[in-house]
Amino acid sequence: MKILIPTPLQSYAGGQSAVEVPASTVGEAVQALLSSHPELRKHLYNEQGRLRAFVNLYLNEDDVRYLQHEQTPVADGDTLSIVPSIAGGRS
Amino acid sequence: MASLADQALNNDEILRYSRHLIMPEVGMDGQRKLKQARVLCVGAGGLGSPLALYLAAAGVGTLGIVDFDVVDFSNLQRQIIHSTADVGRKKLDSAAETITGINPNVNVCKFETRLTSDNAMEIFRDFDLVVDGTDNFATRYLVNDACVLSGKPNVYGSIFRFEGQASVFGAKDGPCYRCLYPEPPPPGLVPSCAEGGVLGILPGLVGVIQATEAIKLILGTGEPLIGRLLLVDALAMRFRELKLRKNPDCPVCGNHRTISKLIDYEQFCGISGQEKPANGRSGDMTPEELKQRLDAGDDLFVLDVRDPHEYQICNLGGHLIPLKDLPQRVSELDPSREIVVHCKMGGRSAKAVDFLKQNGFSNVHNLAGGIQAWAERVDPKVPKY
Numbered sequence: 001m002k003i004l005i006p007t008p009l010q011s012y013a014g015g016q017s018a019v020e021v022p023a024s025t026v027g028e029a030v031q032a033l034l035s036s037h038p039e040l041r042k043h044l045y046n047e048q049g050r051l052r053a054f055v056n057l058y059l060n061e062d063d064v065r066y067l068q069h070e071q072t073p074v075a076d077g078d079t080l081s082i083v084p085s086i087a088g089g090r091s
Numbered sequence: 092m093a094s095l096a097d098q099a100l101n102n103d104e105i106l107r108y109s110r111h112l113i114m115p116e117v118g119m120d121g122q123r124k125l126k127q128a129r130v131l132c133v134g135a136g137g138l139g140s141p142l143a144l145y146l147a148a149a150g151v152g153t154l155g156i157v158d159f160d161v162v163d164f165s166n167l168q169r170q171i172i173h174s175t176a177d178v179g180r181k182k183l184d185s186a187a188e189t190i191t192g193i194n195p196n197v198n199v200c201k202f203e204t205r206l207t208s209d210n211a212m213e214i215f216r217d218f219d220l221v222v223d224g225t226d227n228f229a230t231r232y233l234v235n236d237a238c239v240l241s242g243k244p245n246v247y248g249s250i251f252r253f254e255g256q257a258s259v260f261g262a263k264d265g266p267c268y269r270c271l272y273p274e275p276p277p278p279g280l281v282p283s284c285a286e287g288g289v290l291g292i293l294p295g296l297v298g299v300i301q302a303t304e305a306i307k308l309i310l311g312t313g314e315p316l317i318g319r320l321l322l323v324d325a326l327a328m329r330f331r332e333l334k335l336r337k338n339p340d341c342p343v344c345g346n347h348r349t350i351s352k353l354i355d356y357e358q359f360c361g362i363s364g365q366e367k368p369a370n371g372r373s374g375d376m377t378p379e380e381l382k383q384r385l386d387a388g389d390d391l392f393v394l395d396v397r398d399p400h401e402y403q404i405c406n407l408g409g410h411l412i413p414l415k416d417l418p419q420r421v422s423e424l425d426p427s428r429e430i431v432v433h434c435k436m437g438g439r440s441a442k443a444v445d446f447l448k449q450n451g452f453s454n455v456h457n458l459a460g461g462i463q464a465w466a467e468r469v470d471p472k473v474p475k476y
Contacts, residue, residue, distance in 0.1 A: 007254040008287070011415055017327070039415075043280065053274035061334045083322070083333065085272040086251040088137065088226035088289075 001074050003033050004081045012039040026059060027070030029080050044082070054085040098123040098152070104196060108150050121310045122150060126196075128309040129153040131218040133206055133234055135186040136160070137294030138224030138248050140172035142302040146222075147190040147197045149306055154190060155200040155218055158182045165476070169291040206230055208353035211237040220308055222246040222301050228275035229356040235260060235268035236353055239343045246304045248297040253290050255297035255323040258316050258335065259304050261344070265317040270338035270345075275360045279438060286438060293325050374444070376431055376456040378465040394424065394432045396443045397462075401435060405473050407462060414439045417446060426452045433458035433465070435476070 001023055005013045013019065014037065023029035034041050046052055057064045058081040064072050074080070100108070100122060111117040117125075128151050132139045135158040146154060162170070162177045162185055170182075177185035187199040202214055206225075215221060215237050223234045223245055231249070238245035238261035245261040247268060260267045300321065307313045320333045343350040376384075384391055393409035395402060402411050412420045414434070424430065430452065434440040437460050444457045458465070466473040 007252045052276070054272050054276045056271065058333050061332065063334065063336065066336055081322075081331070081333070083256075083320070085228070085276065086249045086254070086256060087228045087231060087275075088250055 001029055001076060001078045001080060003029060004079060006082055006084055008084055008086065009040060009043055009082060012043060013037045023074055025070065026057060026064050026067075026072045026074060026080060029074060030057070030070065043084075056083045057081070058083055095120070095123050095127060098126040100126070104150070107194075107196075111150070116312050117310060121312070124309050124311075125150045125306070126152040128220075129155065129218045130305055130309075131155040131157065131215065131221045132224055133157045133221060133230065134224035134226065135170075135172060135182040136166065136224060136226060137169045137250065137289065138298040138301065139186070139222075140170045141295045141298035142222055142224060142248075142305070143186060143190060144172055144193060145299060145302040146305060147194045149302075150194065151197065151306075151309070153198045153200060153218075155202060155214070156183060156186055157202040157204065157206050157214060158186070159203055159205050169289065169294050171295070206233060208233060208356065211353060212241060215241050215243060218243065220244045220246060220305060222305055223248065224298065224301070227360075229360040229362060231268060232275065232359060233353065233356045236343050236350060239267050240352070244308055246301045246308070248294075248301040250289055250293045250297050252287055253293060253324060253326040255293055255300075255325070257297055257300045257304070257321045257323070258319060259308065262308075262315065262317045264337070266335045266337040267341060267344045269343050270341045271320065271335055273338070273341070277361050279442070286435060290325055293323070296323055296325060374456055375459040377459050378467075378469045381431055381458060381465070382469045390429065392425070392428045392430045394430055394443070395434070395462075396432055396439050397434050401476075404476050405462060405466070407433065407465065407473075409433065414443055417443055421447070421450060424452070429454040429456075431456045431458055434461050436461040436463050 001021060003019050003021060005017055010017055019033060021029050021032035023032055044052060044055055059067060059072055059074060060079055105112065108122050111122050112119060130146055130151050132143050135156050143154060160182045162173045162180050162182055164178055166173060167175060172189045173182065173185045183201045183203050187201055190197055190199050204210060211233055220243055221234060221238050223231060225231055225234060235245055243261060244259055247260050248257045304316050307315050318335050320335050322331045339346050342348060393407055395406060395409035395411045396414040396417065398413050399411065432440040432443045432455060437457060440457045440461060444455050447455045463475055466475045
């Protein structure tokens with residue numbers, strides 16, 4: 001499946017805006033991404049290993065919080081989007 | 092409040108708005124609704140510029156603007172409501188003048204203040220809807236909560252580099268910003284536009300989307316961006332749409348609300364108590380100190396942790412290792428030497444200093460305020476960017 005990396009996180013993913021990973025669930029897809037780009041981990045997960053509250057994962061158009069979170073099954077043609085909050089000028 | 096019938100249009104206005112009036116979706120009734128509408132723009136910067144211009148041109152009767160900033164040369168690349176001659180003026184005055192120039196029928200209400208928990212409810216009271224053109228997380232959560240608490244729609248837009256987001260929050264039965272993002276990122280984890288940059292047209296694109304949504308809400312026509320998050324990627328020129336849901340556990344609009352009045356948003360965003368980079372932390376070096384030490388011939392190793400394209404803009408002749416490459420390239424540095432690390436404004440270099448200290452470097456300083464402060468206070472020949 002395809003994972004779309006947002007601009008603020010691309011520098012932690014080798015500058016790529018999208019990566020293809022083999023996966024059967026959302027969680028597997030993210031783990032596959034993190035194993036090739038370990039620097040991304042702290043931007044997606046907190047110290048307790050929970051997805052950060054300012055980062056959302058969307059399977060196609062849907063927030064995985066309202067599906068089965070990281071256990072949500074995925075198919076080959078699906079797209080997983082990482083959507084972090086952005087504020088603009090100042091931080 | 093004046094009724095819609097009182098919002099008569101004179102002949103000049105009829106001519107001015109003729110392209111609206113001949114469309115049944117707007118028509119006389121719609122144009123009167125626009126004239127009666129009171130829209131508050133929070134911020135007269137990148138997003139606020141295009142949206143205020145279009146709302147004024149469209150005939151929105153009352154435009155409130157909240158801003159306390161002054162026009163800077165670096166704003167002109169995207170903040171099109173201000174012109175070169177306005178540099179140094181209050182953004183509020185410059186914006187009001189441009190708006191009046193476009194449409195003298197608009198009543199501009201200027202609020203020269205930072206939006207705070209103490210003044211937000213009072214400022215919002217006299218407006219029908221709020222357009223969020225702010226540039227920081229604390230004010231975004233404040234705008235969201237004040238909109239939810241006062242029952243006013245919040246037309247949201249946000250940008251970073253080539254990417255933007257837009258939605259309408261706080262509408263009746265619709266989700267709010269907190270439903271999407273319950274908490275802000277800790278300070279420093281997400282780069283700002285001042286450090287990460289922003290394509291000048293992007294706030295134009297996103298601000299005009301916000302203006303479109305504001306006008307649709309006023310007219311009560313079309314499908315507003317309620318419950319949808321629009322993602323704009325200017326580089327790929329792709330627009331995507333994600334579904335947003337009202338979070339039943341949302342602390343401000345959910346079923347068991349824990350926020351019934353405005354809170355301390357600086358604290359919520361982890362900002363209060365944290366010293367700004369320019370004010371210095373322990374072990375920081377000021378630009379003046381660095382100058383003095385270099386002039387005295389002290390053996391200092393200057394490390395620049397910006398990106399190579401920034402180094403091209405200006406540099407202090409330091410050794411360049413971009414922050415993200417530092418872990419792999421740390422062997423290029425000598426732990427026994429005294430090292431001064433700098434970036435543009437002091438944020439990235441502070442992270443580099445922390446990293447170096449954790450990795451056995453004991454004599455490392457952060458240049459407070461970065462090369463920007465150096466340009467301002469030591470060497471005016473160095474360009475600011």
